[in-house]
Amino acid sequence: MKRFTETTKWQDKWFRQLPARLKCLWSYLLDNCDAVGVIDPDWELVAFQVGENVSDEDIKYFAERIQILPNGKLWITRFVEFQYGKLSRDCKAHIPVFKAIQLHRLDTLFNGDSKAIHSLKETDKDKDKEKEKDNEGVQGEEVPDVLLTESQAVASANNSGVPPDFAKWVYPDWHDRGGKDAAGVTVKWSGYVKKRWNREQQEWNAGTHRGKQKGKYGKAQRTEADRDRDRTGLETTAGTGLRTL
Numbered sequence: 001m002k003r004f005t006e007t008t009k010w011q012d013k014w015f016r017q018l019p020a021r022l023k024c025l026w027s028y029l030l031d032n033c034d035a036v037g038v039i040d041p042d043w044e045l046v047a048f049q050v051g052e053n054v055s056d057e058d059i060k061y062f063a064e065r066i067q068i069l070p071n072g073k074l075w076i077t078r079f080v081e082f083q084y085g086k087l088s089r090d091c092k093a094h095i096p097v098f099k100a101i102q103l104h105r106l107d108t109l110f111n112g113d114s115k116a117i118h119s120l121k122e123t124d125k126d127k128d129k130e131k132e133k134d135n136e137g138v139q140g141e142e143v144p145d146v147l148l149t150e151s152q153a154v155a156s157a158n159n160s161g162v163p164p165d166f167a168k169w170v171y172p173d174w175h176d177r178g179g180k181d182a183a184g185v186t187v188k189w190s191g192y193v194k195k196r197w198n199r200e201q202q203e204w205n206a207g208t209h210r211g212k213q214k215g216k217y218g219k220a221q222r223t224e225a226d227r228d229r230d231r232t233g234l235e236t237t238a239g240t241g242l243r244t245l
Contacts, residue, residue: 003031004083021052022061029066029076036100037079038069069104150175153189160190162197166204169211170196 009015015023028050033039047054059066059074067075080087080097087094101107148156150171157167173182174192181187203209 005030006082018061021050021054022058024050024052025054025058026062029062029074030079033074033076033079034100035096036104036106037076037083038073038100038104038106039076040073073104075104075106148175148189153193156190157193157197160194162193163204166197166200166211167193 006012015026018026025046028046029039029041041056043055059068065076065078067077069075084094084097087097089095089098150168153171153175154164154167158164170193174180174187174189177184179186179189181192197204200209204211
């Protein structure tokens with residue numbers, strides 16, 4: 001079995017000041033604990049394998065790094081964070097880790113100071129939040145039942161760094177579809193206008209955008225080709241139905 005090791009521990013003052021037998025004991029615990037850093041030492045065997053007289057009394061030297069669980073087993077508290085970083089239930093390699101966490105009931109001992117530990121508590125919440133996201137990737141908002149007026153939409157876009165004139169140009173597309181994108185998916189205005197701006201700002205700033213060429217904000221001048229290009233990012237050749245990059 002292979003594991004990550006901190007090669008700079010030899011420069012760490014805490015490790016450097018340990019007696020040689022405790023350096024060996026610490027390395028032994030790291031190498032022989034399970035997937036979440038839990039170990040139930042057989043001290044007679046530990047002393048034999050380390051080659052030194054070590055016992056449970058030596059755990060006091062690791063007090064800031066080891067916690068004694070209610071069942072007497074030892075838990076290396078930072079092991080999960082160091083070995084795996086942020087855990088994910090979507091990662092097959094992390095499945096044994098989650099099983100070990102449940103086995104040892106460590107979820108009740110986890111705290112927000114550890115990224116990996118904290119992530120365990122947030123994993124299920126994150127999945128629920130992802131389900132609530134709209135297709136534009138904006139989180140924490142809900143699509144309003146009543147669509148924004150043009151002035152409200154322009155003000156909202158301006159607060160997000162989108163120029164008012166561009167917001168006015170794209171607002172009819174979003175509003176006339178009842179708050180949906182060209183694919184018929186309900187989206188928030190903030191996400192819709194940001195995505196459009198990120199995609200089209202270069203042309204807009206260069207003055208070559210069709211919105212500036214065809215008239216100031218003329219909704220009536222927008223064509224099906226315009227809407228098709230907004231949805232796909234491809235230009236439709238007028239009258240032919242052919243698309244060109």
